[in-house]
Amino acid sequence: MSENVLEIKNLVVHYETPDGVAEAVNDVSFTIKAGETLGLVGETGAGKTTIALTIMGLLPKPVGQVIQGEILLDGENIVETSRNKLKQRKNDRMMRKLRGNKIGMIFQDPMSALNPVLHVGDQIAEVIRLHNKVSKAEATQKAMEMMELVGIPGVRYSDYPHQFSGGMKQRIVIAMALACNPRVLIADEPTTALDVTIQAQVLELMNGLKSKFKTATLMITHDLGIVAEICDKCAVLYAGQLVEYGTVEHIFNNPQHPYTLALFASLPSLDKDVDRLKSISGLMSDPMNLPEYCTFYERCDAGCDSCMELDPPLTEIEPGHFVKCAKFMKKTQSATTSKGTDSGEARV
Amino acid sequence: MAKLYTPAMAKIEKKRAKRKGKVRPSTPGREAWKRLRRNRLAIAGMIILIALILVAFFADFIAPYGIDEQMLKERNQTPSSKHLMGTDNYGRDIFSRIIYGTRISLPIGFICVIIAFAFGGTLGAIAAYYGGKVDNVIMRIMDIFQSIPPMLMAIAIAASLGNGVVNLVFAISISTMPARSRIVRAAILTVKRNDYIESARAIGANSSRLLIKYMLPNAIGPILTSFTFSVATAILTVSSLSYIGLGITAPTPEWGSMLSAGKELMRQAPHVLIFPGLMIMITVLALNLFGDGLRDALDPRLK
Amino acid sequence: MLRYIIKRLIWMIPVILGVLCIVFILSEITPGDPVDQVVGYDAPPEVREAMREAMGLNDPVIIRFFRYIAKVVTKGDLGTSYASGNPVLTELLARFPNTLLLTFASVIVALLIAIPLGVISAVKQYSVIDNASMAFALFGVSIPQFWFALMTLLVFAVKLKWFPASGIEKFSGWVLPVAMIGIANVGNLARITRSSMLEVIRQDYIRTARAKGQKEIAVVVKHGLRNALIPVIANVGNTIGVSLGGAVIAESIFSIPGVGKYMLDAINGRNWPSVQGGIVILAFAFSVTMLVMDLLYTVIDPRLKAEFKAKNKIAVKKKTIREAA
Numbered sequence: 001m002s003e004n005v006l007e008i009k010n011l012v013v014h015y016e017t018p019d020g021v022a023e024a025v026n027d028v029s030f031t032i033k034a035g036e037t038l039g040l041v042g043e044t045g046a047g048k049t050t051i052a053l054t055i056m057g058l059l060p061k062p063v064g065q066v067i068q069g070e071i072l073l074d075g076e077n078i079v080e081t082s083r084n085k086l087k088q089r090k091n092d093r094m095m096r097k098l099r100g101n102k103i104g105m106i107f108q109d110p111m112s113a114l115n116p117v118l119h120v121g122d123q124i125a126e127v128i129r130l131h132n133k134v135s136k137a138e139a140t141q142k143a144m145e146m147m148e149l150v151g152i153p154g155v156r157y158s159d160y161p162h163q164f165s166g167g168m169k170q171r172i173v174i175a176m177a178l179a180c181n182p183r184v185l186i187a188d189e190p191t192t193a194l195d196v197t198i199q200a201q202v203l204e205l206m207n208g209l210k211s212k213f214k215t216a217t218l219m220i221t222h223d224l225g226i227v228a229e230i231c232d233k234c235a236v237l238y239a240g241q242l243v244e245y246g247t248v249e250h251i252f253n254n255p256q257h258p259y260t261l262a263l264f265a266s267l268p269s270l271d272k273d274v275d276r277l278k279s280i281s282g283l284m285s286d287p288m289n290l291p292e293y294c295t296f297y298e299r300c301d302a303g304c305d306s307c308m309e310l311d312p313p314l315t316e317i318e319p320g321h322f323v324k325c326a327k328f329m330k331k332t333q334s335a336t337t338s339k340g341t342d343s344g345e346a347r348v
Numbered sequence: 349m350a351k352l353y354t355p356a357m358a359k360i361e362k363k364r365a366k367r368k369g370k371v372r373p374s375t376p377g378r379e380a381w382k383r384l385r386r387n388r389l390a391i392a393g394m395i396i397l398i399a400l401i402l403v404a405f406f407a408d409f410i411a412p413y414g415i416d417e418q419m420l421k422e423r424n425q426t427p428s429s430k431h432l433m434g435t436d437n438y439g440r441d442i443f444s445r446i447i448y449g450t451r452i453s454l455p456i457g458f459i460c461v462i463i464a465f466a467f468g469g470t471l472g473a474i475a476a477y478y479g480g481k482v483d484n485v486i487m488r489i490m491d492i493f494q495s496i497p498p499m500l501m502a503i504a505i506a507a508s509l510g511n512g513v514v515n516l517v518f519a520i521s522i523s524t525m526p527a528r529s530r531i532v533r534a535a536i537l538t539v540k541r542n543d544y545i546e547s548a549r550a551i552g553a554n555s556s557r558l559l560i561k562y563m564l565p566n567a568i569g570p571i572l573t574s575f576t577f578s579v580a581t582a583i584l585t586v587s588s589l590s591y592i593g594l595g596i597t598a599p600t601p602e603w604g605s606m607l608s609a610g611k612e613l614m615r616q617a618p619h620v621l622i623f624p625g626l627m628i629m630i631t632v633l634a635l636n637l638f639g640d641g642l643r644d645a646l647d648p649r650l651k
Numbered sequence: 652m653l654r655y656i657i658k659r660l661i662w663m664i665p666v667i668l669g670v671l672c673i674v675f676i677l678s679e680i681t682p683g684d685p686v687d688q689v690v691g692y693d694a695p696p697e698v699r700e701a702m703r704e705a706m707g708l709n710d711p712v713i714i715r716f717f718r719y720i721a722k723v724v725t726k727g728d729l730g731t732s733y734a735s736g737n738p739v740l741t742e743l744l745a746r747f748p749n750t751l752l753l754t755f756a757s758v759i760v761a762l763l764i765a766i767p768l769g770v771i772s773a774v775k776q777y778s779v780i781d782n783a784s785m786a787f788a789l790f791g792v793s794i795p796q797f798w799f800a801l802m803t804l805l806v807f808a809v810k811l812k813w814f815p816a817s818g819i820e821k822f823s824g825w826v827l828p829v830a831m832i833g834i835a836n837v838g839n840l841a842r843i844t845r846s847s848m849l850e851v852i853r854q855d856y857i858r859t860a861r862a863k864g865q866k867e868i869a870v871v872v873k874h875g876l877r878n879a880l881i882p883v884i885a886n887v888g889n890t891i892g893v894s895l896g897g898a899v900i901a902e903s904i905f906s907i908p909g910v911g912k913y914m915l916d917a918i919n920g921r922n923w924p925s926v927q928g929g930i931v932i933l934a935f936a937f938s939v940t941m942l943v944m945d946l947l948y949t950v951i952d953p954r955l956k957a958e959f960k961a962k963n964k965i966a967v968k969k970k971t972i973r974e975a976a
Contacts, residue, residue, distance in 0.1 A: 099864035112855035127863040492669030499896020625798030633793040
């Protein structure tokens with residue numbers, strides 16, 4: 001078994017705004033090995049992007065603050081929970097060397113992720129020159145190679161972003177993220193802004209490159225289809241907390257948390273003829289005002305009285321499969337086999 | 349996991365608890381007013397403006413001496429308890445003249461901008477509403493007008509027409525008209541382009557409802573803001589023209605013309621030069637502060 | 652690109668004709684008889700009539716209008732100064748460099764101060780530096796320029812005697828006039844730079860640059876500033892226009908022999924050909940500046956260049972940028 005490249009332990013992140021404190025990430029832990037892809041699933045505002053920005057060290061300062069937890073990159077902690085300015089500055093300097101070098105990131109909207117007034121090639125070469133001692137010509141050469149690698153002719157080095165389509169821009173962003181052969185690649189909804197046909201191409205490209213470079217990938221998405229297609233592991237995030245975490249097989253073949261079940265129920269199925277897709281009623285809890293009890297209780301079809309009393313911990317229900325729900329608290333061992341597609345079937 | 353509390357959280361929550369009061373339905377106007385009220389500088393600007401307007405109304409009661417009351421024995425006196433801002437070379441009380449000056453600068457500034465917006469704004473609105481050829485022709489003509497810098501244009505018109513309040517107002521209105529037409533045009537175009545106009549149309553809003561409920565409130569923001577800034581600029585222009593002898597001339601106590609008369613006395617009685625300029629600056633500063641606040645309040649995205 | 656430059660150059664023709672038209676109309680509405688200025692009020696009627704005929708004042712308006720346009724366009728003849736009897740153009744050209752120098756020096760100095768000020772303010776939003784520089788900027792746009800000039804004269808020329816009160820024989824003579832015109836520009840441009848920079852540093856590509864591990868200063872300068880400068884450049888044209896107006900007043904306060912002082916002296920002496928000539932030449936200079944500015948955009952913003960290639964209506968796009976600023 002290979003070592004964990006990225007390990008997140010008990011991460012807590014808050015946004016401290018004048019209107020209140022938003023508890024964006026609450027006690028999240030997961031690991032990714034080399035060449036492995038973890039799908040981080042959740043609805044808008046669940047804290048997916050916050051986790052990505054925390055790993056990158058790009059939380060908006062001073063609003064975003066890591067309250068506790070560790071992020072280990074190849075065993076070394078890279079977050080600073082102290083509010084001490086000196087320590088934070090030191091951490092900033094360290095993170096700057098890691099960003100683009102050891103950790104690459106692909107952003108959601110390729111339309112706005114590239115600087116409109118610089119040549120795309122130069123934007124790739126920039127990251128190469130920042131982290132490698134190479135001449136300008138070598139960086140240009142390498143940037144062109146990267147462009148070819150993602151399927152864009154190197155001759156378009158001196159073109160501007162507006163001369164490319166959305167899918168091609170995303171390819172350039174991918175080239176930029178992988179230019180320094182990072183250990184970890186964070187992809188924040190890389191295909192959301194793209195056409196469906198382009199989505200498949202981009203995913204295929206990412207998948208190919210990932211296995212080629214042996215990069216540990218964190219794939220942030222709200223599309224379960226993408227997870228099924230390219231991920232090895234899956235973590236379901238709800239209101240800043242992991243509610244279910246396991247291999248893709250665990251999550252897809254044996255989903256247990258009511259929220260995960262509801263997510264699957266809201267998907268159209270080719271096998272079954274359903275008149276009406278099930279939607280999850282209600283809204284996610286306000287991160288400024290999270291309840292003391294289970295955050296999903298208000299929207300849960302399977303909630304019982306005990307759900308109101310406590311916030312259930314993440315419980316291992318089978319090796320490597322964790323669920324955060326009150327129904328598993330006592331009978332940890334009794335991994336049910338129900339393959340419910342409707343949350344109504346979930347037994348308490 | 350237990351909830352983590354940080355000191356920052358506790359502090360903020362205390363603040364939040366205090367703020368909770370009765371809830372009133374919010375309208376864009378009320379929201380803007382709420383934001384404006386929170387902006388201390390803007391409120392300061394507003395208070396200064398209201399004070400200046402009150403001074404203009406009650407000048408006769410506030411001013412200790414008459415506009416042209418000459419006290420020949422007390423010429424070029426430095427500020428004292430008898431003459432708060434001193435006297436000029438005719439022995440006139442500068443404080444009183446500055447008080448009366450509010451009756452000139454403020455109304456002229458406002459009138460110039462109202463006229464400029466009335467004519468320029470209409471042209472801009474027509475251009476934006478009809479678009480195409482109409483827009484092109486109107487805006488090209490405005491381009492030609494704008495190829496003479498506004499100050500120069502005002503000087504040219506004022507010089508051709510001669511001195512006097514009416515000519516001055518005409519000169520400033522005409523010279524700033526093209527810029528105002530652009531502001532109104534841009535404001536309406538922006539609104540016209542928005543998706544919510546389309547969606548309002550889609551849910552069946554008729555054109556008058558569209559105009560009143562959707563277009564106007566959204567276009568009025570930038571227009572109102574620019575109106576405030578325009579008054580500030582107009583007041584500066586009025587005083588500049590008067591200073592070079594092209595606007596309101598002595599003995600009218602316009603602040604710029606007071607400075608013009610005082611420049612000869614720079615060496616003997618510099619105090620004559622200080623106060624009128626200070627008044628112009630305070631007035632313009634108040635307008636700019638209020639304008640800044642208005643802009644932030646009406647368009648919170650800009651902040 | 653070439654197409655655009657040619658189109659833009661052709662557009663200069665109606666602009667200049669329009670300016671001439673406005674100037675002609677202004678001369679028509681001017682009260683008083685031009686003959687008075689040439690031969691004097693007390694000249695005998697036959698002399699006046701002869702002069703009137705010689706000056707072509709008896710012809711219909713429309714003929715005089717086209718004669719004026721033709722003279723200016725074909726011979727560059729802006730008329731003859733009533734005061735000196737010399738061609739107005741010659742007198743203007745002798746003075747024009749001073750006005751140009753004053754205007755451009757003010758704008759350049761203002762840009763050099765305003766851009767760093769605006770950038771720092773935006774990057775350190777709500778900091779002490781931000782508050783201080785924005786307060787300064789607010790005073791800059793609120794202070795009457797001529798009064799600021801009078802105050803600096805009072806302090807630095809009369810009291811401290813650091814700079815001469817008038818004239819440009821010495822280099823130090825330029826300092827106060829440039830400061831006078833510059834103060835308003837600094838205020839204006841710093842405010843524009845700040846708000847534009849604030850907008851830019853929220854963009855995704857700034858986050859991308861940070862994600863590359865770029866240093867904060869490089870993120871701001873290399874990725875932020877170039878984008879943030881677009882609206883600033885869009886405003887430099889207007890700033891030059893405002894500065895030309897300011898130069899007229901500065902020249903009269905500091906006795907600088909430029910077009911502005913020449914015009915104001917001419918206004919006092921009712922020497923209309925000189926006044927009109929001054930307006931024409933300053934408007935011409937301003938139009939050329941605007942042309943250069945428009946072309947400069949395209950260098951900075953590659954998106955606009957692409958639009959020229961696509962033969963789109965660039966003017967519309969630029970206008971929106973300028974208006975948005």
